[in-house]
Amino acid sequence: MLGNEAIARGLVEAGCAVATAYPGTPSSEILPAVARFRADEKLGGHVQWAVNEKVAFEIAYAASISGLRAAVSMKQVGLNVASDPLMSAAYMGAKGGFLVISADDPGPHSSQTEQDSRLMAMMAKIPVLDPASPLQAKQMVAAGFRLSEEFSIPVLLRPTTRVCHSRQDIELSVPAPCELNPDYRKDPLRWAATPKFRFKLHGELEDKLARIAGWEATRPVQLNRARGGSLAVVASGVAAAHAAEIFKALGLWENLPLYQVLQPYPLHTDFCRKILESCESVLVLEETTGVIEMQLASRGQVRGKLSGDVPSVGEILPEDIEQIVAGFAGVKVAARRIQQAPGRRPTLCAGCPHRAAFFAIKKAAPKGVYPSDIGCYTLGLNLGAVDTVLCMGAAVSQAAGFHHALKNRAKQPPIVATIGDSTFFHSGIAPLVDSVVQKVPFVLVILDNSTTAMTGNQPTAASGWGVNGESLARVDLAAVVKGCGVGFCRQADPYAIKEFAALLKEALAYCRDHGPAVVISKRPCLLDLRRRGGNWEPKQVVVTEACDGCGFCVTQFECPALVLAEGDKQVVLDTMVCTGCGVCVEVCPKKALEVVG
Amino acid sequence: MKNGTAQQLVISGVGGQGVLFLTRLLAEAAMDKGLAVFTSETHGMAQRGGTVISHLKVGDFTSPMIRPGCADGLLVLKEENLDLHAGYGRAGAWAVVNSRHPVPSRQGDCPLEVATVDAFGLAREVASPRSSNLVVLGRAITICRDMFCGPDDIVRVLERRLAGDEQRLHKAVTAFRAGMKAQQ
Numbered sequence: 178m179l180g181n182e183a184i185a186r187g188l189v190e191a192g193c194a195v196a197t198a199y200p201g202t203p204s205s206e207i208l209p210a211v212a213r214f215r216a217d218e219k220l221g222g223h224v225q226w227a228v229n230e231k232v233a234f235e236i237a238y239a240a241s242i243s244g245l246r247a248a249v250s251m252k253q254v255g256l257n258v259a260s261d262p263l264m265s266a267a268y269m270g271a272k273g274g275f276l277v278i279s280a281d282d283p284g285p286h287s288s289q290t291e292q293d294s295r296l297m298a299m300m301a302k303i304p305v306l307d308p309a310s311p312l313q314a315k316q317m318v319a320a321g322f323r324l325s326e327e328f329s330i331p332v333l334l335r336p337t338t339r340v341c342h343s344r345q346d347i348e349l350s351v352p353a354p355c356e357l358n359p360d361y362r363k364d365p366l367r368w369a370a371t372p373k374f375r376f377k378l379h380g381e382l383e384d385k386l387a388r389i390a391g392w393e394a395t396r397p398v399q400l401n402r403a404r405g406g407s408l409a410v411v412a413s414g415v416a417a418a419h420a421a422e423i424f425k426a427l428g429l430w431e432n433l434p435l436y437q438v439l440q441p442y443p444l445h446t447d448f449c450r451k452i453l454e455s456c457e458s459v460l461v462l463e464e465t466t467g468v469i470e471m472q473l474a475s476r477g478q479v480r481g482k483l484s485g486d487v488p489s490v491g492e493i494l495p496e497d498i499e500q501i502v503a504g505f506a507g508v509k510v511a512a513r514r515i516q517q518a519p520g521r522r523p524t525l526c527a528g529c530p531h532r533a534a535f536f537a538i539k540k541a542a543p544k545g546v547y548p549s550d551i552g553c554y555t556l557g558l559n560l561g562a563v564d565t566v567l568c569m570g571a572a573v574s575q576a577a578g579f580h581h582a583l584k585n586r587a588k589q590p591p592i593v594a595t596i597g598d599s600t601f602f603h604s605g606i607a608p609l610v611d612s613v614v615q616k617v618p619f620v621l622v623i624l625d626n627s628t629t630a631m632t633g634n635q636p637t638a639a640s641g642w643g644v645n646g647e648s649l650a651r652v653d654l655a656a657v658v659k660g661c662g663v664g665f666c667r668q669a670d671p672y673a674i675k676e677f678a679a680l681l682k683e684a685l686a687y688c689r690d691h692g693p694a695v696v697i698s699k700r701p702c703l704l705d706l707r708r709r710g711g712n713w714e715p716k717q718v719v720v721t722e723a724c725d726g727c728g729f730c731v732t733q734f735e736c737p738a739l740v741l742a743e744g745d746k747q748v749v750l751d752t753m754v755c756t757g758c759g760v761c762v763e764v765c766p767k768k769a770l771e772v773v774g
Numbered sequence: 775m776k777n778g779t780a781q782q783l784v785i786s787g788v789g790g791q792g793v794l795f796l797t798r799l800l801a802e803a804a805m806d807k808g809l810a811v812f813t814s815e816t817h818g819m820a821q822r823g824g825t826v827i828s829h830l831k832v833g834d835f836t837s838p839m840i841r842p843g844c845a846d847g848l849l850v851l852k853e854e855n856l857d858l859h860a861g862y863g864r865a866g867a868w869a870v871v872n873s874r875h876p877v878p879s880r881q882g883d884c885p886l887e888v889a890t891v892d893a894f895g896l897a898r899e900v901a902s903p904r905s906s907n908l909v910v911l912g913r914a915i916t917i918c919r920d921m922f923c924g925p926d927d928i929v930r931v932l933e934r935r936l937a938g939d940e941q942r943l944h945k946a947v948t949a950f951r952a953g954m955k956a957q958q
Contacts, residue, residue: 179815202818287818310812310836343838344798344813346805419837495841513842515861520825521788521854556822631819737823753894753903 178347180340183311184250184278185210186347187318192355193248194222194273195240197233199603200632201252202287203341204280208250209635212645220355226635226644229569229603230255234262234277241275241331242368244360246322250278253294254568258604260297263331267301268378269367270329270385272360274322277303278334280341283464283492287338289551289568291490293466298333299442302382304389305333307441307463309418311345317439320394327392328385337464339415339492386443395440397448403434405455410502412462413438413469419495420462420502427499429506438463444472453478460505464492480505525556527738528756530700531624534595534671535562536734536764538622541681542591546583548575550605552597553631553702554624559735563595570604572596576619577612591685592619598654599629599637606661609693613662616692620684623695625654625668626702634705658695665694672700674763703756715757716772720750724769734764780833781922782840786859787851789821792907796849797828799911802931803923804832814838827859832922847918848886849910851893853877860884870914872906889917891956897949905949912953925954 178186185207188196198208212224223240227233230251240247251259256279263277279294298305306321308314314336321332366374389395397411400421410433412420417437424430436452438444441463452459453475461470461481467489470481480486487493487501496514503510525532535557538547549555549563550572557563565575576594583589596605601623609621629635636642641651658666665687671677677698684694706713724747731741731748738755741748748769762770783800787793797813804811814829829840845862848869856871861884863869869886871877872893880886891913893906901908915921915928929947936943 205817286816286820310838339814339838342815342817344801344811344815345838346809346811415838419839421836423837423841495837495839499841511843513861515842515859520858521823521852523789523819523822523824526790526822553822555819631822633817753898 178311178345179206179210180311180314180336180343180345181206182210183315183345183347184318184334184336186214186349187315188248188276189214189218189220190350190352191274191319191322192246192353193276193322194245194355194357195237195247196222196224196250197227197237197248198250199227199230199233199255200629200635201255201280202632203282203338204250204252204255204278205632205635206341207278208644216645218352220352221357222355224644228638230259231262234259234266238262238266238275238331240359241271241273242361243273245273245356246275247273248276248278250280252288253279253281253292254289255279256294256297258569260301263297263301266331267303268375268382269370270378270382271325271331272329273356274325275331276318276321276325276334277331278336281335281337281465283337289566291465293464293468294333294335295441295468296466298335299468302386303331303333304386304395304440305335305442306395306439307335307413308340309413309415309437311340311343312347314340315347324389324392324395328389330382330385330389335414337414337492389440390443390446392440396445397436397438400435400437401430403430403432405434406432407457408460408506409434409436409452409456410460410462410505411436411438411452411469411473413441414464416462416464416493416498419493419498423495423499423502427503427506427508427510429502429508433506438469441468442472444469449473458505460486460501462487462493462498462501522559523556524559524735524737525553526704526756527736527754528703528758529553530626530671530698530702531557532560532734532736533674533700533760534622534624534677534698535560537671537674537678537681538562538593538595539733540674541678542593542620542685545591545593546579548572548579548592548594550596550600552600552624552629554595554597557595560733569600570596570608573605573608573612573621576621577608577615577617580617580619593622593681593685594619595622595624597630598623598625598627598639599635601654602638602652606657609658609661609663609695612693618688618690619693620681620688621693621695622681623654623658623697625697625699626705628702628705630702630705634702634708655697658697663693663695664691666697667695668697668699670700671698672758672760674760703758716759717757717774718750718755718759718761719771719773720748721769721771723767724748724765725767727767729766730761730764730770734761736761780831780835781920782832782845783830784840784845784848784859784862785828785830785851786848786855787826787907788855789823789826791826791851792904793826793828793851796907796911797830799928799931799935800830800923802935803927806927806931807923809922810834812838825855825858843884847914849914851907851910856888860886868914868918870910870917872910889913891953893953896952896956900952901945901949905945908946908949909953909956912950913956916954925950
């Protein structure tokens, strides 16, 4: 079972009544698995994708206030979006057990930052649990609900990529009866507390934290039976799992104490005291920031990221831990490292409608400024059609910002921003309203592939179906755009590159006098279409004699099916990769690509 | 099985080749035999045609990842990845590489016994190009004498995973068997 499925199973077995999420790697598989397990077990309750993490958080939190067990899951940067309700919810506390699951991505493998959600827990002043394996993540869901209910506090569960996307054999238990009867009671002094009462709640929160730092169930555990000498190693998360294996390989299992911290914040007070009293030197292994290390506040005794013994950037791989532990324990080990070669860069799929849209954008506004956003289409970078990627929704506000910054240039560059449909619903609407008010002249291309593709084809607000395929209402994207006050909103198929580029030019002309123009690039994600059994009639494309190997299609269109190997005189079409979209035929300046049959 | 306890395999390719599918297949085969199993997989952006690697550990392990110099075998679905990931192999490890032409065994820092199979060619011939991952697996299960599972175990998992899709199941099993028969 995948780590994310193990977390989901834990939620269902613990009687979680409401589960919400916004997809984001490495957390995306949690919610669909919750929906699947609940359906299998014929359980009630509510499971949904929300338009963003803040919305997801607030829906689940209201269930907790109503006395039900609830959980919200997201990736670490999603917690930034949900940080506003998180900070307040910490003060007000929880009633039904409330778990906030924020999956971190040390590496980063598929994220904008390597931020450590445990620091966010510290800032909010809530406890955080740090699992080492899928099995432990499942167990921590149950422990987290108990902790949350015993202290009336939201609890953060922080798995990392290596837990979420690990697979482990796991035994299933029968789900506990899921409490669906709410116990909603008005208590405005708490749930709508004014600043004076927030002060009181803050005091109560500090008191809770002091008691949680002595809670038995989440106390650090010693993984081996080594008797303490002057050294000890303290690890958390998957670093503890790596360390256990490495201790055995290095022959340290019997003589060097290895502790796993289950709850990195607040760190258990007596554990801190005892280990600092009894050891001369303590090595801390954790990802991604030195959260445990900071709380073991004796700089001369503690080695970790702050002391420079453990790298503070990137994930700590088992081979890194092997070297660090060997050095700490004074044993010799050969250095074995995989050279981190770049490998093959990711690219938009063959047949991806975004590629056609980007090509048309470059054609319509060749010297443009191209702010973009988070999703598959970030890979428009490879085509030179993406200049900036900041965070969800920033394409729209940055387009406005670039206009204000560049408007005094003698020749103003055209600004064409790109954003996906799901990202637009997530965070693009507010900045679009703002740009209408400011009459910002730019074109926003909404790349509407009718799905949240990058994270595994979850539905969007316009899909009309939910996490388990159930039928839902459908929000009309164009109506939302028009409702924001945009005067120019047209839709076209990007596969017809010429017509699409012509429409973009029309939009550019409009925006100069009237403010933002929106073009909806409408064409489903091919992966999604095929998976859902949609209608797709591939064309057969061939490279003709007219190809002189100029490489224009390879550099400017960058389809993985078109290959020009070094020394080759003509482009070769990789029929294994080609999806038969036929768009490249319009791209070739030599007319050397043809559709046959 | 090696030492009766443990086996560590690396599965390497690019996004879209079915690295995850192979990983899951092998993990289920291990579970069917009552063996403990850990995997570590690549999801997210790299799945869009980028370099993808899975670690599979069968036996008594606590970490989901394989350290360099510890893998017993490598399944390499894209030839160019052999250079990237050969370092995971222990001395004397095997590697099955998807390649049209022979690839010499590796000496030096990370010696590997390399076998090749034209997985794309064979898959296209007997099933569909998308089954090339199973051709590589078929070849691996034939050359690796102490694999934790046998061909019948794999077919059983395929039958379960692809139940209800006769056509896909037939293609998968055909590709797998073609890999087993392949000689290069």
